[in-house]
Amino acid sequence: MSRSDSAGRAGRRRASRGRRHRDAAPAAGVAYQEDEERGHGGDPRGGEPYPDSYPERPAEEPYGGSYEGSYDDGPYDGSYDDGPYDGPYDGEPEEDGAPAEAAPLSKAEKRAEKKRRKREQKRGKSAGGAPRRGRRAAAAPAAADPVSRFSASALRKVSVLGDRPNQVVNNLAEQSVRKRGTVVLGILLGLFGVALVALLGLLAYLLVSDTPIGSGDKPRLEMPEDGHSTLLPTVYQGSTEGQEIFDPIATRAEDAPPLDAEKIFGGDAEKLEKDDFTFALEDSEATDTCTQWVWGEDLGQALVDGGCTSAARGVYQDEKGDYVAQFTLFDLADADSSAAVAEALDPRNLESDPGFLVPMQEDTKGLHEGYSQASVQVMGHYLAVFWVARTNGEEPDKDTSMATAGVVAMDAAVWVYEEVSRAKDDGGE
Incomplete structure (x- = not known):
């Protein structure tokens, strides 16, 4: 492979890296500015501006790979060299125009993300709900609290009981239900007793008075006892x-x-x-x-x-x-x-x-x-x-x-x- 081919491929690769770095740098919070008058960009890590050209290198010393030959002495096209870089770039672009993988975050970005999550956790706890796990995590609907089904007076009674008010409230609710059931049962038994006494009194009256049930003023068929005369007039x-x-x-x-x-x-x-x-x-x-x-x-x-x-x-x-x-x-x-x-x-x-x-x-x-x-x-x-x-x-x-x-x-x-x-x-x- 000739030096011109190697330089051309290296230039394209550096140009691709430069474009991806410029796209990823604003998203990570790192700002840079091109110096259009000088024809090249500045170092995004805060170093000196790049030189216009690279010095001549011997062909037997590979630069950043196993390429043969050396780079041309032509003007710098604004891309990075083949040296190691700890920025957001993590590999070549995928074939067929597929999007590249997300670049890893820097230490500063990680610290910023950690602070953001802590703030979201604090806001979630102050609202009484579980902390959110991410920006796009939707708040899950709160489950029905059994404590809310009881009266406010019961909540006041258990407000000093610590972390287990639900169990106490449920016990109080069961006791209240049992108490109401006992009262209702007593009322029903009382009414049944009154009805039974009234029925016995009516039966006793009918036995003593020898009056058929439901007679009232309505005529009833009550024939005389046997042994009477059955004489028909002549x-x-x-x-x-x-x-x-x-x-x-x-x-x-x-x-x-x-x-x-x-x-x-x-x-x-x-x-x-x-x-x-x-x-x-x-x-x-x-x-x-x-x-x-x-x-x-x-x-x-x-x-x-x-x-x-x-x-x-x-x-x-x-x-x-x-x-x-x-x-x-x-x-x-x-x-x-x-x-x-x-x-x-x-x-x-x-x-x-x-x-x-x-x-x-x-x-x-x-x-x-x-x-x-x-x-x-x-x-x-x-x-x-x-x-x-x-x-x-x-x-x-x-x-x-x-x-x-x-x-x-x-x-x-x-x-x-x-x-x-x-x-x-x-x-x-």
């Missing part, structure tokens, strides 16, 4: 058609009181007279359970469906003790309900099971067995049943005594006629 008279005279009481008032035996069988109803025949009242009573005074499931259901809320009955005997009469009055919702019960009472009705009244007196043979006559009358929302027989249960004589007893017994409904009169007065008729 002669039955009645109609489901109401009479016009009872139109003022065709519907029961919502605030109507239950039937009262003393009112119904007091006054003129205590003694019933016609010609030489007289009936005297022996006993009377009232009930709010209409179905207890009848037998037959269909009849009882008709009373329930008809809204029967109360009933009253009384038993009569004549002066001689030959005849007995029982008058029963049912209080239903309206005239149609009264007619439906009358139809269920009729022994001739084959569409329903048989059923009729239960006799009031137990020591009288009549109405328990033998011959009897009954008549039923729809009186507005009331249904009146008149039932007569001989006291001994025998068939009547050939005279008209039985017929007369039936007519006289109908006067027992005098209170119903008085009710019609009061309804007319209230209605302004």
Whole structure:
């Protein structure tokens, strides 16, 4: 290789190093300035300016490598020589125009970088977060502190406990939760005890009063006990058609009181007279359970469906003790309900099971067995049943005594006629 080729390659290499040094020097904080008037640059390390040319060197002494020959004596082109340099240059540029590796930092730059990192660490600690590891390191989001989930008063309590407040706060929180759970459990147990006492009291009341649960004012089906008479009248008279005279009481008032035996069988109803025949009242009573005074499931259901809320009955005997009469009055919702019960009472009705009244007196043979006559009358929302027989249960004589007893017994409904009169007065008729 000739000296000119060696010098040319060395010059190109020095020029490349010079360019890279000039590019890297400002980034590392080292400033230099070219002396354009003199045609060459100054030494970036603060030395004397480079000479215009290099002295002649023998070919057998290599300069910075194993090149043969020596450099030309031409003017210096502003690049560095091939001698060792401890600056930022660390090798040749990569082939194909690839960027060179980053130059190592000088001692001054390292000290500056170390100070910068310390300042960033101090700023990070003063803000309560972890120090940053570099310029581009993003601050990680702070994890949820369990201490913040507790109250401020608890934080004040543990502020003097050192480096472990979280454990103490968690213990206090668990104790608080357990305490609240105990209070809630105690309240629930107390309410359960009150409900249990109320339920036991209700059951005790129902057992003592013999009142079915949920009865209230609603009619209920409660048939009489077994052993009662199931006598059907031999002669039955009645109609489901109401009479016009009872139109003022065709519907029961919502605030109507239950039937009262003393009112119904007091006054003129205590003694019933016609010609030489007289009936005297022996006993009377009232009930709010209409179905207890009848037998037959269909009849009882008709009373329930008809809204029967109360009933009253009384038993009569004549002066001689030959005849007995029982008058029963049912209080239903309206005239149609009264007619439906009358139809269920009729022994001739084959569409329903048989059923009729239960006799009031137990020591009288009549109405328990033998011959009897009954008549039923729809009186507005009331249904009146008149039932007569001989006291001994025998068939009547050939005279008209039985017929007369039936007519006289109908006067027992005098209170119903008085009710019609009061309804007319209230209605302004």
